Amino acid sequence: MSPKNILSTEQISQHRSPDDCWIVVDNQVWDVTDFLEEHPGGSTIILKYAGRDATKAYSEVHAPNVIRTELRPERNMGALDQSTIDNEWLKPPPSASPKVVLQHDKPPLHTLINSHDFETVASSTASKKTWAFYSSASTDLITRNANKSCFDRIWLRPRVLRNVRSVDTRTKLLGVDTSLPLFVSPAAMAKLIHSDGELAIARACESKGIFQGVSNNSSFTLEEIRGAAPSADLFFQLYVNRDREKSASLLHQCSANPNIKGIFVTVDAAWPGKREADERVKADEDLTVPMAPSKAKNDKKGGGLGRVMAGFIDPGLTWEDLAWVRQHTHLPVCLKGVMSADDAILAMEAGLDGILLSNHGGRNLDTSPPSIITLLELHKRCPEIFDRMEIYVDSGIRRGTDILKAICLGATAVGMGRSMLFAVNYGQEGVEHLIDIMKDELETAMRNIGITNLDEAGPHLVNTADIDHLVPNSASHPYARKVAKGRRSRL
Amino acid sequence: MSPKNILSTEQISQHRSPDDCWIVVDNQVWDVTDFLEEHPGGSTIILKYAGRDATKAYSEVHAPNVIRTELRPERNMGALDQSTIDNEWLKPPPSASPKVVLQHDKPPLHTLINSHDFETVASSTASKKTWAFYSSASTDLITRNANKSCFDRIWLRPRVLRNVRSVDTRTKLLGVDTSLPLFVSPAAMAKLIHSDGELAIARACESKGIFQGVSNNSSFTLEEIRGAAPSADLFFQLYVNRDREKSASLLHQCSANPNIKGIFVTVDAAWPGKREADERVKADEDLTVPMAPSKAKNDKKGGGLGRVMAGFIDPGLTWEDLAWVRQHTHLPVCLKGVMSADDAILAMEAGLDGILLSNHGGRNLDTSPPSIITLLELHKRCPEIFDRMEIYVDSGIRRGTDILKAICLGATAVGMGRSMLFAVNYGQEGVEHLIDIMKDELETAMRNIGITNLDEAGPHLVNTADIDHLVPNSASHPYARKVAKGRRSRL
């Protein structure tokens, strides 16, 4: 290794960002950009000396020649021109600046190793409004938190000494092959966090072989998404418009789009929930979406995108309207947002193709039941439903073990919404990375529980004893009649 | 936009409060008072430069001309007279001062979006003593905290695909129409937080169509309240005086006051509870109330207003006294503070018109049962009571979902006490805003659970499985006789 150049302090000082970071040690200039994240001591301490002389800090913790064994010769950019040393050069580094630099900087994608990491990164790199809109949930966040904690309270019952050399996560959803029992739950406005938004999700789903649920409030049209990912499998999430013609038109578009394999009619958001974190941050009033007449605005209640963008949804939707939906499409029709066995039974009796047990990620009505509790309610009150229709679950899925628990309890597949939005922060590659992580976690869980394909999953592999007492009984509550009668008789 | 004036640094420096805030950017002087709370970056950073030159801070985060697009031309107050710049002007702003300024300053009312917000604001803007008196509860706060957490542990059972376009929250209370199943629970001395005190509450209740419960320890007389809100519906909360004549006189006043629709005799405060936060803050010994012989004082136990103001209440009150109450009024008589099914049954047998299940907001006897547990106890032990009298609930109501849960479980209406006091912090407008918030939350909850009027509410819509085990059985405990017998036989 020999110095290629004599470099002035001014030249060196230019290279002081995480993307282009030089340091000086013992008068040699090193490009450590690629080394930043590999540094066992972390990148922060190196960035503190970006574009500066790090000799003193270096020698406090390293033997003299370690740098030459750690870095390849071509990383040596030359020698410091000592005649250019001035007072500015000799100043100690500002202690606060690297923090500022890093704050809005996303860490390298491969350092994110689970779904929580994507959320953490989004919380500090997305805009304040985007974070508020994506992460917020209804009022006191009780349902949002219980969605996850109820999964955590289910114990697995692992079996040992099964041959688990090869494991197969494939299944079918709406009759279509999918590589995982996982889909992207429809969620609005993915463009807020990345300019490619739903296009990036579609490309990632296409490459990984899973379904994307496209939101009625998507930042892109169905045609744009199809253009981006011509062979992706999609389903469309419909909010039925007060103006039925608009919804009919959307249904026709869907029916004509060969990528779309089903329609999910959202039923758990008859009225917009109160997402207070969202309300507290002012909205950009220029915001619109292409497939709905929504337009952001700030009113006396606040700046809640979740509320304002939902203004067109018809709160008058009833079971009768589902027949109308059927008239406008040949595609399978499912309900998104079933929260009780009673409505699951009605859906079954109405001949629907599937139901997605969901509470909208805890975003609509606080103290709605966690989805996994509703899944257990189906076992208790209408087990025959598992023969009759597909059951999906979302709200609270963060781990491969969560997916496995839902499948063991009879779900066909599960959806992830918020986590996928947080992953689009890194574009298509981010979503692909998250799908890979979920697949790896699911396979690891399947192997360690002793199964190799999803048909082997069943209730015998989970222990729900810690939450069984929360599962409600028949809705014909013994108190019900009495109270209603009392109220009437007194009035 | 053209400068109207040449302004000296001294003139500019006058405008440095949240109510009157000028800043200088690029030698232009702007009045940003109205912009403070709209500033996406928050008001604090602007207030730091109130009456000062903010050019440097501004240019660090904004493009040069943003200010001209954000503010209307008339907000430009003139140009800085640069000849007046002196050393004082050039000093950096004191970092601590804006915090001091803001600390006792209430945020704009419309930024408060739930009942918790009113509590938060009161905690930092009410006087130390007022906060202590209003917020304190008995000893270890176990009941106060359980009041809320038991509501949180009840899950809703939402139904979907019901037509919920229009929703009706009206009901009757004591036979009188009310716009909401919500009333203001009687609470003492509202004037401590706002000079209009109960007058402001009365006006707000009148305009919003709900009942106000007037405390025996109100800061104003019934006549004053009637004067302020001539058509308000009121009920009067009576502490029976050791001197019965005083109470009789109050009952006569009530009976003659057409606004008053009922008498609520408080029975859960036979002896003043130990509210330690209240005791620890010295009381203003000039404090009195007009309808009771109470006078604040500081004694060797502390400065507890709750304790001292209760000194006139008769701890000898019994069921027999209720007949005496009836003799002095033709109005419906209800009990406030029933905490067991046993006493609810006695009240029913005594022919009372209603009972308010309450533990005085956890303020009187710690580890008293949460009110919602007592409501469940009625279902378990005397369900016929719902046919026979009105059941009200207070203590722990903070959300529209809490109201809905109580109604589903048979309550006629619920009360909010502390939250309303915190809202009077903003006068009549504050109470109106809180009522609006509660109405909106209730309507949202009704729609999302799938009902459009309160008659449809019933136990089938809630899942109390997480707290059912806490509901006590019959008081004829199997241990009871044994212990009493053992004790007698040994003595």
Added chain:
Amino acid sequence: MSPKNILSTEQISQHRSPDDCWIVVDNQVWDVTDFLEEHPGGSTIILKYAGRDATKAYSEVHAPNVIRTELRPERNMGALDQSTIDNEWLKPPPSASPKVVLQHDKPPLHTLINSHDFETVASSTASKKTWAFYSSASTDLITRNANKSCFDRIWLRPRVLRNVRSVDTRTKLLGVDTSLPLFVSPAAMAKLIHSDGELAIARACESKGIFQGVSNNSSFTLEEIRGAAPSADLFFQLYVNRDREKSASLLHQCSANPNIKGIFVTVDAAWPGKREADERVKADEDLTVPMAPSKAKNDKKGGGLGRVMAGFIDPGLTWEDLAWVRQHTHLPVCLKGVMSADDAILAMEAGLDGILLSNHGGRNLDTSPPSIITLLELHKRCPEIFDRMEIYVDSGIRRGTDILKAICLGATAVGMGRSMLFAVNYGQEGVEHLIDIMKDELETAMRNIGITNLDEAGPHLVNTADIDHLVPNSASHPYARKVAKGRRSRL
């Protein structure tokens, strides 16, 4: 009011402690010693200016003449001699000093309003070793914490509209009248926190009419205690010595001492528990106690007083030895430290006079059952015991409601140990104040639950539903035989 003196800065500076505090406001010198704790803004801010000129700080928050209305004329000590102002006088006050002054200073006794307050004060004013010895408990503190939390999980079932004008807390303990169902649980070495130690406790118990349990490891002899409080009611807590003669001698002393009404033989400390906080602080090796051969020392396990002082206790004590105890005294004999219904039954069958359900304050064996759980176990497994002997409870009593709950569940009286040690921090007066507080809390709880004497207390007034599932069944566990058999057959 007229100045009595012209005072120099040097004279004024002498008065700068919490016991003797002068300040200067507007050139007038005030003695504010008595005012310190009445100051609504707290004493700290005044102490900051002790012996100094407080004019500036004063005028920032007060109107000019408030001081003359707040303080009586005789508190004015004179006028400042302005000719004596020097640079030292003009310096700002040191910001840290008042904190140092206050840190080891006990707040005035009357500002302590519950048992927790005594603990808080002791934690910052007792020596490190004393705090460690008094407050520590066994290993992970699970039992210590559960002792309290199990009381907190019992709900009261208050009854209303009972005449509770006068309330009577008197009862009998060992056949002797006592003013409260409360006694001082025997606890070792009260002198560590106050030079009067057990003498102060004895005087307080005598004046308040409650029992003192004197520890075998008391800092004073029984004769000294009798000398201090000639008419106090005592019981003696015996650790049976490996050298039986020593214990026999103590029993004879007790029998000859008319103040002593009973012997409590400790049975829950067969072996010293592991109190890690105690072990971690070095002990003063000069420490001894008069009625036991104990001597503090530091060994390879640490400096645990609890362990080392227990070295003389015989781990070989059995039921047979109780007959030996009976031989040496005519006094009633009770067991201290029963933790199961099984042993309670054996004690009953052995004809003992009483049992104290206790786990030694969680100090001996971690995960021992909370005493209140053991009390419930008696109800479940041997309810007849309440007819046959007195049942006492300690470990975890902190509130009047805790006392009431134990009494309702059949206890004759309850003991407080640690809290009383923390109260001796203030000598006799401190213990009296704590007893007064407990009496007031108990009376308040009795009144608010609707009873006026302890005979009315019973299980019908408490709801133990939240902890009932923790109460164990018969010890003839179905697994027991199987496991023992399996172990034997394999060996």
Added chain:
Amino acid sequence: MSPKNILSTEQISQHRSPDDCWIVVDNQVWDVTDFLEEHPGGSTIILKYAGRDATKAYSEVHAPNVIRTELRPERNMGALDQSTIDNEWLKPPPSASPKVVLQHDKPPLHTLINSHDFETVASSTASKKTWAFYSSASTDLITRNANKSCFDRIWLRPRVLRNVRSVDTRTKLLGVDTSLPLFVSPAAMAKLIHSDGELAIARACESKGIFQGVSNNSSFTLEEIRGAAPSADLFFQLYVNRDREKSASLLHQCSANPNIKGIFVTVDAAWPGKREADERVKADEDLTVPMAPSKAKNDKKGGGLGRVMAGFIDPGLTWEDLAWVRQHTHLPVCLKGVMSADDAILAMEAGLDGILLSNHGGRNLDTSPPSIITLLELHKRCPEIFDRMEIYVDSGIRRGTDILKAICLGATAVGMGRSMLFAVNYGQEGVEHLIDIMKDELETAMRNIGITNLDEAGPHLVNTADIDHLVPNSASHPYARKVAKGRRSRL
């Protein structure tokens, strides 16, 4: 005492480490090295003045001559040569330096008094990677935390007045005498924390008379371990290699090694778990182990040693392979990692010699059941197993009471893994100290529960009521068939 020398400031300054610490007080030089840890005020404050003049700090808190009574005369090293005082000497001590000195310095072994202490010390003194590898567990750490908390939720049922003068903790494991029902659970790569690694563990186990489980990924070979501790009792933990010949060769080595008393085949790690803390720290790629073909590396998933070192393990291992194991050894064969009664029954039917209920310390599959829950499951579903084979338990053992609880519930012995690794931080002596602590805690628990040998332990001495509801029922779940059938019929 007379000064032996006149010492210069330069000489004194040499002695400034915790191992060699002089200070100057009143011009006398003292060697306080041995006194450091005895100092009631802690060692930090003294170390701050190591090699310096401490007179000022000393006199602030001590009377003048205390030092002469605390320290023996020979600790006086001489007098300060005041002529050598220079500016450097007069500088105040650097406030941060002692912290730096102490941070990577282990406190004296005898100050560690429980297993948690070893973990705390390791967390700050082991390398970042070692700490990550040892302490990490699978994904959300739910199982790791529940392992301990489930032990904490079991109450003991102590019996009193039993003669517990002498207590015997001996038992048999695999037919071999052991001094304690405790063994070192096999854990990989003990050399990471101490150069003696498994050799130190072996010597400690030999001297204390307990079993060492040797990991397949041990840092040393079986022969090396035997060389270090010729009479130690060992068992070997086998990961079956994809290349069966390699495992057969290891089994032959074990069979020929007289120290080895049994083979434990690990079955709970069919696939490496996801230990995220381990993945996030870069591994040293030179790391290898002698008895497995493992080699550390950093790949796109991270630097997880747990994952990478497990690469050779065969995920295809089945019950049939156990016959193959039997063919290659005459030693008893046990399974390590049974997590269900179903597999325990299969192991019993397969004629194995024992099973270790374990979830790999929560390191492999998160939400695997806590081991103590599995032990209870055996009681519920196959109590006869306790007659048929030895049952061991590990995962979560931190206290003597934990050992006792497992023994009471039928375990033959329990293992500790991580804690032992943390103890090797101090070499052989550290492990011996930890074993002594566990023995002392176990004996204390046995005595205080009222038993003197392990045969007396049984389920009648524990109360599992708080966790009984978590124990699963038969795996033939009523839902199981339905779900599987539904899934098949829909596909």
